Amino acid sequence: SPAADATPTLAGISLPVRISLPEAGLPPALARDPVWQDDLLFTHEGLSGPAALKASLFWEPGMAVQVDFLPGTSFRALLDDPQSGRRSPLALLRQRLPQRLAETLLPPEPARRRAAELSRAARETLCAAVHARRFQPCGVADFRKAEVCGGGIDVREVEPRRLESRLVPGLFLVGELLDVTGLLGGYNLHWAWASGMAAGRAVLS
Known part of the structure; x- marks a missing residue:
């Protein structure tokens, strides 16, 4: 703070x-x-x-x-x-x-x-x-x-639906690894879970 x-x-x-x-x-x-x-x-x-x-x-x-x-x-x-x-x-x-x-x-x-x-x-x-x-x-x-952590990998470097790296195929990036930071109130936890699920589904597809 x-x-x-x-x-x-x-x-x-x-x-x-x-x-x-x-x-x-x-x-x-x-x-x-x-x-x-x-x-x-x-x-x-x-x-x-x-x-x-x-x-x-x-x-x-x-x-x-x-x-x-x-x-x-x-x-x-x-x-x-x-x-x-x-x-x-x-x-x-x-x-x-x-x-x-x-x-x-x-x-x-x-x-x-x-x-x-x-x-x-x-x-x-x-x-x-x-x-x-x-x-x-x-x-x-x-x-x-x-x-929460600020900064991280530029979101433009990942495919938005799969969260797969555009630079390293087969590498999936989620949560605070990416440059996504929300206000307090559960937003960062929600992003961590949602991005993890999106990447997991992409891996299994």
Whole structure:
């Protein structure tokens, strides 16, 4: 998964987020919706969980990651609510996110002021910290922690129905030997079984 700077104080926190790669040149199939909404897990080494693992399939070194830590809820609406005027942004966020995370996300000074006292600019800053938090990962976890393998033999080098090599007749290639990688959710297992069956039938035919 894309790993940010180590965040040991947040380790163990898991929550649903919306994660995206604003700078990614995603393939056409994902170009309309380059966002994944799933659970994010903070570890002692960085970020993991389904949301991070899905984004990591398309992440490249130097690319920024953007996270919405409060999907489905408008933090701006909470700040603008007249009933929230005497409360601080931090108090409002603590009701919806783990305390350690809320304290880490918000800038200290405006986070402890009364919501009614905040300027428009301060509100925008707070909302960006919650809904559009950007960071640049320093790398990815090693092979031992990988869920799937990227790369492999170019699929153009195999006959699609038989999965037989176009370069070496009689050689059949299946599963992660080929450059086919799916999102989490059973897609890679399905590909492994389906491609294995297709190749097996071809061998017996």
